[in-house]
Amino acid sequence: MKTLRIGLCGTGNVGFAFAETIIKSNPLIKKNYGIDISLSMIGARKGKVSGLETIPVTKDIQEVPLSDDVDVVVELIGGIDDAYELAKSTFNNKKHFVTANKALIATHSKELFELAKQNNVHFGFEASVAGGIPIIRIIRDGLMSNKINSFAGILNGTSNFIFSKMADEGLPFETALSLAQKEGFAEPDPTFDISGQDAAQKTSILATLSFFKHAVIENIYFEGIDKVTPQDISFGKQLELILKPLSVGQLSEDKITLGSFPSFVKEKSLLASIENESNAVLMNAENVGETMYAGPGAGAKPTSNSVLSDIIDIATGKIFDYQKFVESPLASSFENFSCDHYLRFIVSDEPGVVAKISTVLAANNLSIDNLIQNELDREDDAIPLVIVISNSKEKIMQNTISELQKLPEVKNSISHIRILDI
């Protein structure tokens, strides 16, 4: 029977769950695949792991790839620098490397894909995007023989949870965030999720695989989710729109646009039905058309399962060459991204305000699809005004918003949310 010995680095939530998964799944994998996958070494800074006392532990995680008892290094420590050292050392020691670390890949994919190829070993990162959804292998093995035109996904479970709670229970952002933290869907320091950075890193990985070019993280446009208010969500409902944290990649006329930002989607769309901490990815490929993949976007067990599926790839002889994906850079810009736009103003309650705003829009060749103004919403001589602009390019929209912001009648920082018809 083939054996595969795992050196596990990191024994936090996910690391520990992974160790348990390996031990528990061993008989099933032996039976199904004829492979004996065992945990042979653990790298944990504190030097011991209760519940895993029978496995040799080293405090210096960098020792793990050097051990003769390790065939595959599984990196679940997170962070970039130590993980990068670990990956390089693993590849240089001609061992396979599996990680859930999207920050590592978003930052160092080019060097690491090349090093893995040079050493003829496998680099598995199924767990880095969309948790338990096997999206990497779906693109790699299922869709890659035809051109991918676009993808759109909910890649950050924390943000989706927060928007869902804001919508379902009318909570303000901060309260929804506290709830997410309480239920374990947001970190004590949630900056990474809230700022959109996490989603942008995942977007760069999906874009690289989808468009077969190296999408560097610096080129991904992203927005945080913390500026959205319950008012926006409630106006969205009136327009039959649901707010989702979306990540998109679109190829049109050989130009690629990439971005992660809060977006409205139609109430009846598939992505609108993806709620709470779930993730989903909608792929549009030339021959297949539209397919959607949904499931738990995070969590120790789904992540462990994705790591394990990479290990089984390795055990069954898979050495996938990802290097070719990063050979040439992906030129992307967000300027040409085109969609409908929702704008929410607080305007002074006086005659001619709508006319003034409309004049600015008309001067920029923008047409109004919908306008909501309700006298009942008046507060202190100010009144909310919502305008939906039909299909317009990002650049024009941004210029127009700057212009509108300067009008003395506009009392708020204009709330701008894109509306995606997907």
Next chain:
Amino acid sequence: MKTLRIGLCGTGNVGFAFAETIIKSNPLIKKNYGIDISLSMIGARKGKVSGLETIPVTKDIQEVPLSDDVDVVVELIGGIDDAYELAKSTFNNKKHFVTANKALIATHSKELFELAKQNNVHFGFEASVAGGIPIIRIIRDGLMSNKINSFAGILNGTSNFIFSKMADEGLPFETALSLAQKEGFAEPDPTFDISGQDAAQKTSILATLSFFKHAVIENIYFEGIDKVTPQDISFGKQLELILKPLSVGQLSEDKITLGSFPSFVKEKSLLASIENESNAVLMNAENVGETMYAGPGAGAKPTSNSVLSDIIDIATGKIFDYQKFVESPLASSFENFSCDHYLRFIVSDEPGVVAKISTVLAANNLSIDNLIQNELDREDDAIPLVIVISNSKEKIMQNTISELQKLPEVKNSISHIRILDI
């Protein structure tokens, strides 16, 4: 550069689209995978294929696996017997075999999986279930390292299209079917789809892969979709339920239940949002939890893409052993399947009818969740009555329906639709 020469049998809709796909995708596959996939021979009964004149054609499809110019036989002729001969001959000639033929696999998987293994060649059948959704490799590569608890899917696009049109436009079954035929989503002879047989065959394939035991087609419970009326769909709406053609496999207490039948699902459930000819599969696996995969369930191009993904598997050295899946038989029964039930009666409009029906239900320990009776619906002294029974096992339900059917006050053949909370 590695080369792979395809012998294509069958040049109908799908076969021709596949030929076009191969020719069109060749440069992309060369670039992405370093493999030159070409069409080297065609088996077509009519002896020539316009548009593909440069490829050698034989009228005798059984010659294709014998040719020295063929590495992989792609079977797109449909039907069982000739396809079975072709598969056997292909394996015996130590060549790989790829098919979209669910009837072939549902009928002969055991022999064919064994023969493929004996000859150390690959048997690809991604296209046989859920068209363009790469569900076979999702189960095989992504989820197989953990126990699958259940699946539920919309596997027959024709039926889903018909139910969608009945619901959206209030059409009766026959009109919706004609529309499906007109739009190319149903065959001129739709028996196979309408009877539930097509979905049952796909269920047997998913069950075999999910539960790692041979699910023979004879053991799959299935119902046709032609008994559903617009009244049922409309009562469903009142109950916030949507009708879908579902295929389910459930493991509970080491018993497996398998079936394909029209079912109500909650309006807010993920499967409710899968409309028209689309397919979807919801998988519940032990570590991952619930994941859903949705997309086009049929069509020449999505099917071609799935066939092509199997060919790329072969080109990259995949020889998957499916034989182990059919080593032991899957014992399944439908008797223990448990869910809520919708019953629609037409009863005579006289006092005491509901009491009589309730007495029968109570005697069978069934409790009523919901009851709809509207005097306005009266027609000729008869009145529709809808009762929702809470969670009950199939066997008890069937016995109860037989009893109720004998009541003289019940004027129709009772309409029975299961309600699945998925």
